[in-house]
Amino acid sequence: SQKIEQNSEALNIQEGKTATLTCNYTNYSPAYLQWYRQDPGRGPVFLLLIRENEKEKRKERLKVTFDTTLKQSLFHITASQPADSATYLCATSPSGGYQKVTFGTGTKLQVIP
Amino acid sequence: DADVTQTPRNRITKTGKRIMLECSQTKGHDRMYWYRQDPGLGLQLIYYSFDVKDINKGEISDGYSVSRQAQAKFSLSLESAIPNQTALYFCATSDSDSKGKLFFGEGSRLTVL
Numbered sequence: 001s002q003k004i005e006q007n008s009e010a011l012n013i014q015e016g017k018t019a020t021l022t023c024n025y026t027n028y029s030p031a032y033l034q035w036y037r038q039d040p041g042r043g044p045v046f047l048l049l050i051r052e053n054e055k056e057k058r059k060e061r062l063k064v065t066f067d068t069t070l071k072q073s074l075f076h077i078t079a080s081q082p083a084d085s086a087t088y089l090c091a092t093s094p095s096g097g098y099q100k101v102t103f104g105t106g107t108k109l110q111v112i113p
Numbered sequence: 114d115a116d117v118t119q120t121p122r123n124r125i126t127k128t129g130k131r132i133m134l135e136c137s138q139t140k141g142h143d144r145m146y147w148y149r150q151d152p153g154l155g156l157q158l159i160y161y162s163f164d165v166k167d168i169n170k171g172e173i174s175d176g177y178s179v180s181r182q183a184q185a186k187f188s189l190s191l192e193s194a195i196p197n198q199t200a201l202y203f204c205a206t207s208d209s210d211s212k213g214k215l216f217f218g219e220g221s222r223l224t225v226l
Contacts, residue, residue, distance in 0.1 A: 004155065032212045043117075043203050043217030044156070051212075089156075093213030098163075101213045103155040 002028045004104035006090055012110045019080045021107045023073040023090030030102075031095035033066050033073050038087045038106065047088075048075075080111045116140045117218035119204050125224045132191040134221045136204030145187040146205040146215065147171075147179060156203065162187055163209075194225040 005024045013019045023033070031052050036044035050057040050066045050073070057064045063076040077084050087106040093099040117138045126132055136145065147159040158171030160179040168181055176198060178190045191198055201222050205215040 008153070034213045041201075041220065041222070043205075043219050044215075046214050046216070049212055049214055091213055093211075098161075098169075099211060099213055100158070101215060105153060105155045 002026075002092075002102050004090055004092060004102055006088075006104040006107045008105060008107070010108040010110055012112060013080055015080060015082060015111055015113050017080055019077040019084065019109055019111070021075040021088050021090075021109065023075065023104055025071050025073075025092055028092075028094075029068065029071075030092035032093045032099070033064075034091040034093070034101070035062075035064055035073075035075050036089040036091060036103075038089055040087075044089055077109075080109075082111045082113050085109055085111050117204055117206055117216055119202075119218035119221045121221060122219065123222045125226065126194055127226050128193075128195055130194050130225075132194050132223065134189045134202055134204075134223070136187045136189070136218055138185050138204075138206045138216075140206050140216060141184075142206040142208050142216070143184065144207045144209065144211070145181065146207075147177075147187070147189045148203045148205060148217075149173065150201045150203060150220075159189065159202075191223075194223075196225045199223060199225045 003026045034049045035047045038044040061078045065074045087108045089106040090104040093101045120135045146161045148156040162168045162181045204218040
């Protein structure tokens with residue numbers, strides 16, 4: 001079955017450094033990969049989407065890579081700020097028809113001032 | 114105002130009671146979803162609807178039912194609540210070619226005693 005793995009351990013990083021979160025998927029080849037941000041007790045908020053034929057996508061301080069050979073995505077936040085502290089969810093979806101979204105369990109990021 | 118509104122935000126109930134969680138959206142999207150989130154688990158899909166006449170079971174539909182009253186309204190019912198249905202429930206919407214880009218509500222925290 002489709003499975004997404006994200007590091008369940010929290011990631012603590014010093015303010016100003018680059019945070020890198022990892023997402024690995026197994027047993028399938030998604031057409032799209034998404035990253036969401038979730039604050040405690042709140043709904044996930046969509047951040048970025050990358051397609052299988054794209055290697056890298058950027059949005060302001062965020063960068064996502066998608067390596068279909070390694071079946072892995074990396075999510076980078078440069079010049080991290082305490083306000084970036086949250087749980088980040090990786091998700092994938094297929095092409096065509098019903099694009100069912102499969103979510104990972106998320107990695108909690110804590111940016112220390 | 115939020116684009117995806119869920120009510121109630123918090124609810125405590127007893128085993129065996131019938132509970133309805135409601136979701137309304139102003140995004141004009143055709144597709145609506147109900148997810149459940151438990152600590153340490155990814156978001157799990159309960160039901161999804163592509164339009165008013167199209168409702169489909171997700172991964173964990175047992176014990177739940179839904180109603181799509183209008184394009185903008187999608188409600189989730191627990192006919193006879195049980196303690197292991199204690200969880201955070203999210204409604205989400207998307208357009209027909211979302212590529213996995215979902216818009217979530219703020220969540221409904223349900224506790225079944």
